[in-house]
Amino acid sequence: MNLSEMNLLWSVIVSAPLITGMFGSLFSGYFADRYGRKWTLFHCLAIQTVAGILLISSRWALSFEMLLVARLLLGFAGGLATGVSPMYLTEIAPSNLRGTMGVLCPMGLSTGVFIAQILGFKLSRLRNLGHKKLLEELVELNLGIPYQGNDKRKGFGLLELLQSHSLRLPLLIVMSMQAGQQLSGINAVFYYSMIIFERAGLGKFGSEFASVCAGGVNLAMALVSPWLVGRYTRRGLILISCYSAATCILMLIIIILLIDYLWWMPYLSIVAVLAFVFCYGLGLGPLPFFIGAELFEIEPRPMAMALGSLANWGGNFLVGVTFPLLQQWLGPWAFATFVLSSLALAEFLKRKLPETKGLDPIQVSHLFSQ
Secondary structure, three states: OOHHHHHHHHHHHHHHHHHHHHHHHHHHHHHHHHHOHHHHHHHHHHHHHHHHHHHHHHHHHOOHHHHHHHHHHHHHHHHHHHHHHHHHHHHHOOHHHHHHHHOHHHHHHHHOOOHHHHOOOOHHHHOOOOHHHHHHHHHHHHOOOOOOHHHOOOOOOHHHHHHOHHHHHHHHHHHHHHHHHHHOOHHHHHHOHHHHHHHOOOHHHHHHHHHHHHHHHHHHHHHHHHHHHHHOOHHHHHHHHHHHHHHHHHHHHHHHHOOOOOOOHHHHHHHHHHHHHHHHHHOOOOHHHHHHHHHOOOOOHHHHHHHHHHHHHHHHHHHHHHHHHHHHHHHHHHHHHHHHHHHHHHHHHHHHOOOOOOOOHHHHHHHHHO
């Protein structure tokens, strides 16, 4: 292959999981209803195991085809997991810990902890509670499940969800928050942080150091997010996160424009990026993953969260494909799209998102009906 063909192949391999991740997200609701939350997660682990074997073997076999297939499988399994894991976590948690448990999925994504392995333990071992207390929680959970003959639950299909007038607004909120998480620019900052810092004049070592610092802040915020969600309101966190993240991106644009005029601007660019990652972690990072479990009752929840996960992967793919072109055409002003997206999301949520902390999904559905 020549250099152009190699670059094209590399781009396909890199972006492959983003495409299959959207399909995995779309089918996560179907899998969750048909096989259950727990067994869907086991299916994800099985797919990931096969992909891991292919990844290892591809180098020995000198086969880029095996590498591509492995990446496609990883994307599909990742889409399934991001659609089902937050739903499962919020459903097994008591109401006072629902938000805290919900953010364990994004925290796991940031830290690499294999939460799915822990979820295989028996329920009585998860929180070390007595049998009676767990039965009370299961009874409370089952109150939200409509009775079906012979103990069979009716799946909530895609068309049924889309045609439901009462569920249209909460579905739009879930999908906008998931897509808005990616359209805030977080992955663009991580994907291109090295380039941003190098163009800011930090040099190779300085750019690597700044990128590592950004990753450290992201990890720290992921670890703090359970405490934040347990202490503060959902609306407050997401609105502050949107407005402050947009402000940081706007600052970054101004800094890059003035980079050649003031000697201390390169160092201020590090501060702007770190501040953006911090503000993202306040709400845009953790909340979109589990908000669907709080807005929807049990029947429509799997499909709603599947569409939310689909929107997340779609937003990620959109940023990955368009941002390099926008940067080529607009320069630093390419980041302005993230500012506008975060501000638009904040205005929409300020008008339409009810506070869900401390409420069960039935109470939230009554809020939407009003």
